[in-house]
Amino acid sequence: MLDIVKQVIDFYFKTFSKPELNDIKVNNKELLKKTWSVFVTLYVNWLIRWSAWNIQKIKENLVLELIENTFEALNDKRFKKINLEEKKNLKIRIDEIVNRWKPLADWEIKKINPSKSGVFVIKTDYTKAWVILPNISARLITGSDFLPVLSKKLWEKFEDKNYIVYKIETRVIEK
Secondary structure (H helix, E strand, O other): OHHHHHHHHHHHHHHOOOOOHHHOOOOOHHHHOOOOOEEEEEEEOOEEEEEEEOOOOOOOOHHHHHHHHHHHHHOOOOOOOOOHHHHHOEEEEEEEEEEEEEEOOHHHHHHOOOOOOEEEEEEOOOOOEEEEOOOOOOOOOOHHHHHHHHHHHHOOOOOHHHEEEEEEEEEEEEO
16 A cells, blocks of 8 residues: 555656556555545654545545545645655555444543544534544543544534544554
8 A cells, every 4th residue: 555655646746636546556456446444644754744534435446545545645735735855754654444433422532542542523513524543643642632632623622512433443554
């Protein structure tokens, strides 16, 4: 999967566009048969600079999912555009969702171990959604540490009663 993300990044810097499936060399053909939700996070100097994910609609195969999420990460509007110097120091993290638990009760988020599990939250009116991946930040020590981060990311005070909260686990692939 890392090789696909690298190819998308290289293609993007050559053309400033998103590659099509036939622009990517796929060595592992099993990825063309598999559908799954993945997150692509790009780091420079160990700081998250760009990320993208798709939890609602999964593409017809994992390669297309990786292409889409890598391209969206490179165009993440929360950050300035990546430049060639940053590209040289780019680190890649792919999180493949391996487990999404049933919705948690209000108090259960505080019991999650952030080094092993993350959270996916959806506002009950479906206007907002956010993910905090497992082991994504050294600042997340206990489940209670999710709460201020979610408030910041969601641009409102996070209150359990207003959100559906899922505990998630991922398999991490990094370069």
